[in-house]
Every structure is written in C-alpha cells, then in structure tokens.
Amino acid sequence: MIRQIFFPVLLLGVLSACSGARQERRAVAVTIPPVQAWAEELAGGRFDVVCAVPDGGNPESYDLPPSMMARLASCAAYFSCGYLGFERTWLEKSAQNNPQMEVVDLSDGVELMYGTHHHTHAEAEPESDAALPDPHLWCSPRRARLMLRNMYDALCRLDTAGRTLYTENYRRLDARMACLDSTLAARSAAYAGAAFAIYHPTLTYWAADYGLRQLALEPEGKSPSPQHLRQMVDSARRAGVKVVFIQREFDPKQAETFAREAGCRTEIINPLSPEWESEIMRIADALDRK
Ligand SMILES: [Zn+2]
Known part of the structure; x- marks a missing residue:
C-alpha cells in the first residue's frame, strides 16, 4: 500500500520539477x-x-x-x-x-571610431x-x-x-x-591600402582592421546629390575602386549610377544577415575579385 501511494507522489514531484524548470527558462x-x-x-x-x-x-x-x-x-x-x-x-x-x-x-x-558615421534618428540627436x-x-x-x-x-x-x-x-x-x-588579415595583405566604395559606411571597422580604405557614397546620412556623386566618382577613379557595396535595406539606384560612371561592379551585401560568418566571407570574396 505504501509503495502504491509513494509512486504517484514521486511522479508528481518529478512532473512539477519539470514544469518549474520550463518556467525558469x-x-x-x-x-x-x-x-x-x-x-x-x-x-x-x-x-x-x-x-x-x-x-x-x-x-x-x-x-x-x-x-x-x-x-x-x-x-x-x-x-x-x-x-x-x-x-x-x-x-x-x-x-x-x-x-x-x-x-x-x-x-x-572595444576601441571605437568617431566622425565616420552620421546618426539619422530624429529623436536621438542630443550630441x-x-x-x-x-x-x-x-x-x-x-x-x-x-x-x-x-x-x-x-x-x-x-x-x-x-x-x-x-x-x-x-x-x-x-x-x-x-x-x-x-x-581576412592574410587575404587583405595582398591589397593593403586599396579602396572600395559603399553606400552606407557599414564597413568602417573592417577597413580599419584590415588595412583598406572605405569611400561612403551617403553624405551625412542623406541621399547623395548629383554633385556629391560626381565627386565620389572622381575619387573612386583616382583610388582605383573595383567594387561598390550596396546594403540590402537601401535603394540601389544611386549606387548603380555611381558604378556605371566609376567603372566598377556592384555587390549587394547584408551585414545584418543571421548567417553572419558566411556573409563576412562573401564580402571578403567580393573584395578579392578583380
Ligand atoms: Zn550606420
């Protein structure tokens, strides 16, 4: 009799411990x-x-x-x-x-870099x-x-x-x-100092850490004017830019115009991808391509 009572009590104890664990997650x-x-x-x-x-x-x-x-x-x-x-x-x-x-x-x-990025959110401009x-x-x-x-x-x-x-x-x-x-360090050693273009300056730290130069098309977080784009085309030609990266969340039209005039390729990238490691390698491959 004692055993019969004991078993369900024990089982109940185990079950409540399990549900307790679920709640604690x-x-x-x-x-x-x-x-x-x-x-x-x-x-x-x-x-x-x-x-x-x-x-x-x-x-x-x-x-x-x-x-x-x-x-x-x-x-x-x-x-x-x-x-x-x-x-x-x-x-x-x-x-x-x-x-x-x-x-x-x-x-x-983490060492931070200043003056390379425009912050666009209207509510947060105290500084x-x-x-x-x-x-x-x-x-x-x-x-x-x-x-x-x-x-x-x-x-x-x-x-x-x-x-x-x-x-x-x-x-x-x-x-x-x-x-x-x-x-990335080993690969970029071959083209240290080379420049790439990008719509929004997402790769500031990449460029700094692996010895490259980033030319951002977007001035101060705003859509680039035709004059600004013209200047960027001149800088890109002088720097021998081969690729312009376009982030998936931005309109590609201006970067495509830039690419045609500067004579470089466009690559759509997504640094916000959940597949972070493969996206990093995809960007590295795009920088390697001639
Ligand atoms: Zn940004």
Missing part, C-alpha cells in the same frame, strides 16, 4: 540578427533569444511594434551593440519601464554626430570577438549554473571568429 534580447545567432549559440538553449529588429529592418531607425515591446519587457537582459540609432532611442525608455532588465553594452572595452562613435562594430570579426567576450561574461553572471556550457560554446564560436579574423 528566461529570455535575453539583442538588437540585430547576427548578434542573435551568437547569443543562441552561446546560450545553448538555456535562454530564449529575442531579436528586436528583424532581418530586413534598419536598426538605425527602426520603430518597435507594441507586440515586440511586450516581449522585450519580459527579458532578463538586453545585449546592446552600443550605438545603433534604435538602441539609443529605445533602451532609455525601456530602462524606465523595466528597471529589472540588465542592459549589457557589448561595445564595452553632435562627430561626438558619437560609428556603431557597426559587429562587421569586423576582430572587434566582434570582443563583443562576444562581453556577451559570454554577462551570460555567466546571469546564470552561473550554465557556465560550463557557455564556456564550451564560447570557445568554439570564438575560435571560428579568430579564424575569420586571420583569414
């Missing part, structure tokens, strides 16, 4: 799909990862739908890239609404643009590794029980990033 938030992919790999299923700006959205001017606001409000932490327009307008509000959410700035300790850093840190594998390290440290702090898993996942992903970094 928490979520963290990120801004863009490449960082979501890193967070998912590091977290290994111990946290859900919510991405605020979907693939195809522009993280410099994105307006959050109310449904996403509610999801973000339930997150234990927000991993911010640091200086994207969306983060600067939204995170301050959210910190007031959800004070228990920890904001982790992934750009902490001059020259005083704000270029936000595209994740586009250089060298600086992306430091962002990953910050994310790993934060996950270990948020969930000490997961440290062994996070360490294993961190080492694997960081080794792949280190390999990308050395591949």
Whole structure:
C-alpha cells in the first residue's frame, strides 16, 4: 500500500520539477540578427533569444511594434551593440519601464571610431554626430570577438549554473571568429591600402582592421546629390575602386549610377544577415575579385 501511494507522489514531484524548470527558462534580447545567432549559440538553449529588429529592418531607425515591446519587457537582459540609432532611442525608455532588465553594452572595452558615421534618428540627436562613435562594430570579426567576450561574461553572471556550457560554446564560436579574423588579415595583405566604395559606411571597422580604405557614397546620412556623386566618382577613379557595396535595406539606384560612371561592379551585401560568418566571407570574396 505504501509503495502504491509513494509512486504517484514521486511522479508528481518529478512532473512539477519539470514544469518549474520550463518556467525558469528566461529570455535575453539583442538588437540585430547576427548578434542573435551568437547569443543562441552561446546560450545553448538555456535562454530564449529575442531579436528586436528583424532581418530586413534598419536598426538605425527602426520603430518597435507594441507586440515586440511586450516581449522585450519580459527579458532578463538586453545585449546592446552600443550605438545603433534604435538602441539609443529605445533602451532609455525601456530602462524606465523595466528597471529589472540588465542592459549589457557589448561595445564595452572595444576601441571605437568617431566622425565616420552620421546618426539619422530624429529623436536621438542630443550630441553632435562627430561626438558619437560609428556603431557597426559587429562587421569586423576582430572587434566582434570582443563583443562576444562581453556577451559570454554577462551570460555567466546571469546564470552561473550554465557556465560550463557557455564556456564550451564560447570557445568554439570564438575560435571560428579568430579564424575569420586571420583569414581576412592574410587575404587583405595582398591589397593593403586599396579602396572600395559603399553606400552606407557599414564597413568602417573592417577597413580599419584590415588595412583598406572605405569611400561612403551617403553624405551625412542623406541621399547623395548629383554633385556629391560626381565627386565620389572622381575619387573612386583616382583610388582605383573595383567594387561598390550596396546594403540590402537601401535603394540601389544611386549606387548603380555611381558604378556605371566609376567603372566598377556592384555587390549587394547584408551585414545584418543571421548567417553572419558566411556573409563576412562573401564580402571578403567580393573584395578579392578583380
Ligand atoms: Zn550606420
């Protein structure tokens, strides 16, 4: 008799422990799909990862739908890239609404560059643009590794029980990033100092880390005027530019006109792709092509 009672009680205990574990599974938030992919790999299923700006959205001017606001409000932490327009307008509000959410700035300790990027979001212009850093840190594998390290440290702090898993996942992903970094460095050694053109200056850190020169067509975050485009064509010809990169979220027409006049190729790129590693290699291949 005792045994018959004991078994269902034990089973009940196991079931409630399982459902308790499900409830404890928490979520963290990120801004863009490449960082979501890193967070998912590091977290290994111990946290859900919510991405605020979907693939195809522009993280410099994105307006959050109310449904996403509610999801973000339930997150234990927000991993911010640091200086994207969306983060600067939204995170301050959210910190007031959800004070228990920890904001982790992934750009902490990463060397920043100033004066290369125009910030376009109308709500967030308290400082001059020259005083704000270029936000595209994740586009250089060298600086992306430091962002990953910050994310790993934060996950270990948020969930000490997961440290062994996070360490294993961190080492694997960081080794792949280190390999990308050395591949890009080795490849660009052959054309050090070469220039490429790009619509929006997304590859500022890439150019700086691998010894290239970036010519951005977009002046101060605005659509380039015909005169400006003319000057850029002259600079590109002088610099021997072979390729102009166009980000998927921008209208390609002006860059295509530029390419025809400067005599270079166009390449559509998506530095916001969730397939970050293959996108980095695709850009590297495009720079290699003559
Ligand atoms: Zn930008």
